[in-house]
Amino acid sequence: MKLATIITLCVANLATTTNAYNIYNADIVNCRSSPSTSGTVVRTYKANDDVSLTCQISGENIKGNSLWDKTTHSCYVADYYVKTGSTGYIAGKCNSEDSPPSSGKVPGPIKDDYPYPGQCDGIDPWHYYKCQCTSFVAWRINSRLGIKFDNYYKGPNWGNANTWDEAARKTGVPINSTPKPGSVAQTNSGSAGHVAWVAKVSGDSVTVEEYNYQRHKYSTRTVPKSSFHYIHIKV
Template identity: 40%
Template sequence: MPTVTVRVLGALSASVLSATLGVLAVAAPAQAAARDGACNTGEFCYYYNSDHAGSVSDHAGSLADYGSTQPGCYEFKGAGGGKGQCIKNNAASAWNRTGKTVRVYYNTGYNGSHAYQDFAPGAKKNLSSTLKNNNASHQLISAGSSYPAKDDYPYKGQTSGIDPWNFYKGQCTSFAAWAVRSRVGVAFHNQYKGQARWGNAKEWVAAAGRAGVPVYNSPKAGDVAVRLGGTYGHVAFVTRVNANGTFEIDEYNYVSADRYSHRTVSVGTANNQFSKFIRFK
């Protein structure tokens, strides 16, 4: 009887061990599939080189800190240049195959105070000149999520001359163009989508219509808000939409000449309101 008992226990142990090994054998491929160096549906992927060349690093969710040294950092896993290198401050392009907007941050911890770039669902493009090889975290965000209020305009204090997007420096149009380019990730300029010019602020709605860029009557974070009244009109960047229907904007050349301001405003046609919203993405 003792011998039988030992054999039964041995069989049970072998069975348990076999089951455990079976679980481990299944778990390992599942982890590999999560990050296998291929950009699969549902993933956000970095590429080591511009134009989606070189090794790939694929991710199914947000990451607040990639790590910066081996072992322990998130690395490029696919074949090609850069394979095995840490992805922090090493990516040049990205492809968003998730169903949400993905925001890439210059700093760890989803800190966008210096710079960030949004990738809409399906977007496949190079990182901006600021974010290229300066990517430290990324986050999946819901549509319409807020943008940090900040004065990141590169020509603050300048009141004359033309910016690289062909608007006058210090004006609301120049700042709005900068915000669309740096925050939304759309390469907007005064001749965007073949227009002779987008012109003064009050002309942007008509220009958007000709260019096929959608215009709405209610705001979403990331929109350009347009006031049609006045000699030149006014444009601002929508940073947040509040539950009570008001929304917040970053702007230039309104509260003070050629200077930044952040306000909470509402939809309407008064001088301190906005009635149209251009949605570049």
């Protein structure tokens, strides 16, 4: 049976945790990779743009305010430029901003280690619907590669599985036809595409681990490597 007729819908969701606030005090404001002016500029906002916050953290002091706001684009704006109505915390405190610890095992054991088996309601910490293929792969990128990946990795909305290839190209993440263990298998086939975790490569075949290829469940397959494109976020 063709891949497009089997794949269950893999849907993204954009989750926000606070109301939107206006950018002010400057015409253009940088949103950076860390809470400091030394952080890489991920994107920019204009005056009066609305931003939603996921958490806040102490960082470099900007005009007397050392608070920085992490937006739903996964980057940091000095709170001085966000009109929250307060100089203190109005969102939860961010966790440690170091990269999450990697398991040190890439690609790691072939097993269902997804943290939400059978808990498929709601949004995961990476801003995807739980038990979708996108959620499972986002989990693996974080837990196995030690990279803080989410639906706004490096700025753009990665969205449904069928736009991950576009997001990779926009952000300079390598994508090609050569699978490596620990890379992401991606296809645009089906109504919303599909992504999976590359567990093993053998000649012209690739073994992938995935969620929601079989209705919200974990499964593995060995298929021709030509079945997918491969996104190399780290490996």
